[in-house]
Amino acid sequence: MNFSFTEVQSMLRDSITKFVQDEYAFSVREKLAKTDLGFSVDNWQTFAELGWLSIPFAEEQGGFGGSVVDSMVLMEEFGKGLVLEPFIATVLLFGGALNHCGNRELMNSLIPSIIDGSLQGSVACFERQSRFDLSDVATKASKNAGSYILSGEKVIVYNGASADKIIVSARTSSDQFNDDGITLFLVDANASGIEKTSYRMMDGQMVANITFDNVAIEAVISTVGEGLTLLQKVVDETIVAVGGETMGVMEKLHSTTVEYSKTRKQFGVAIGSFQVLQHRMVDMFMACEQTRSLLYRAACSVTEGKDDAPQDVLALKTMIGRAGKLVGDHALQIHGGIGMTDELDVGHYVKRLMMINSFFGDADYSQQKFSELSLSGLSCAS
Template identity: 45%
Template sequence: MDFSLSEEQQLLRDSVTRFIRQDYGFETRQKTVTSNAPFNREYWQTFAELGWLLVPFSEDEGGLGGSAVDLMVVMEEFGKGMVVEPLLASAILAGGLIAEAGSEPQKNDWLTPLMEGNLQLAFAFAESRSRFDLDRLDTTAQADGDDLILNGHKTVVLNGAAADTLVVSARTGTAENNGVSLLLVDAETPGVTRNNYKTVDGHNAAEIYFDQVRVPRANLLGTEGQALPVIEKIIDRATFAICAEAVGAMESALEKTVEYSKTRKQFGVSISSFQALQHRMADMFIECQQARSILMMAAMELDAGNGVAPKAVSAAKSRIGKAARHVGQEAVQIHGGIGVTDELDVAHLFKRLTTIQHLFGSTDFHTQRFIKA
């Protein structure tokens, strides 16, 4: 089987790699992370100009194709650079929901400005007691004439601090038909309250409260009460995307650890000559290669559309989650005390890898999901 990238995919990878190396160094990233801004909007506009915001979408939607392999190419490089700009939250998650469930007018109104870099989106779905159960919602949207009245609280909304429009999951309908629906909500609508903050890995998020928020029924995405399958599909796609990001971050952590071991000296020799550390770094390399292999398997299953993608994604998340923990911890330990300081990029790779282990379902959650599948 041919696992090589197409010419277009290789060009895409080269484009992202060049930007990360030339314009997105660690010190540059840290200026954004330590500032009050949720991310660098100039870089976001650059992403749009280079066509990266088109990658998650099909040609029918105005994108570049939207294959899982295309997405993998970009997210791996983003992982190496620890990119904090919200491609995942704005385009893959919220944009993916609009692309999957939205009407043609809705796609024109929201996807076009998104791909042009002029609109920020966020998907508000997690709640304080929902854990990883997408169907466990306390947020409600009750009919009131031509509007829906939205009430509830969403937690850890990725890109919630910067979003212009929120895609919100809520329960609608009667007691007999109390299904999950998706609503497009202007973030500045009266009754919407946002508490913004930076996450431990430098990304932006928010706690968002909805108090008697009036949403036009025209802002429903898809069929009322039948949004759960759409949400599950897009969450799987986002899970795959962060798996690709983790593979890139792990490879970067391994590379930096090997390089450090060649320059750090102990007892008059570099620590790379110590057999025990050689074995540990060899184990890190094996973990990275296994993670890459299962990521490619998940990409092929997602693109095949044969119904086994959820199982493949859970297999990847489970295996890559274990690898991310091993590689991240080993990178920090081999670096020693400096490995946990803010001044070293490896510490931030470790933070991102740790966060990814729990995004969209923990390693244990996806292991159990794989078994049930």
């Protein structure tokens, strides 16, 4: 595949690389991870000033007019620094849902505030019983005086504690497991009837469980009863971008491990001279390259709106889980006991890979869904 970046994308990558190297040392990142907020407000404003928060949005809203590939380029560099700021939750998920909602008035009202850094958002779409199934929705939206009120609970809401606005998936018709009957609603994060319980994931990311008790909505984001289609489109685009982050994490682990093998000595020689460890580091390199190939395929499919884009995204998500585990395991094993300590960054990169694997479906789940889609396509063809 002949895949090359534009001059603008290369400039974007270089600017983020410089920021991560100069401003996001591992020691700084660890201090941020231990704060109540879990990230830096100053960094978020810097992202806004540098135009990074505008990347996926149209020029008419003051955005950069970028594509999934632009977001992928940015996220790869974020992955190398284990950046904690809520770009995924606010820009890719929340902003992505607004981007595809078709409500120009709502888009023009909210997207400029995302771009200038004054508005943070989140998407609440997971429930305790649903695991990775976005169609398993028990949260209810009931008609009330021409509008709707929400009741239910959402879990693992990324940036849920810091968000100003939340997009919530709720059932307006059909039964709990039906693809139809799901609608996306916009609510104020501080509205009456909302209760949040925030907690920290093992990779340092802050999430929240949120209960809704007869909460008034601000707007309907999707066509009533057809929210799952919009949500899945946003999730597919986000997974491609997170695939870029995965590449950044895996390549950082690979380069760190190779450098360590050149300096760590055993039996009087560098451990990098041992053939069995060389084989493992080659396996790490191959896992990175295979993942990158699938990432580029998925990015092209999603950007061009191809019919097989959902399958390509699921294939990518499966590869992310498998390759991420291989790279993480080898990095820890070659580093030995020190790789498990909090003082060394290796273990933190591995934890991030583990959390990325579970993000909107782990490798096993994604492989199963890929098989189901493939069999469905064969049935239709016959």
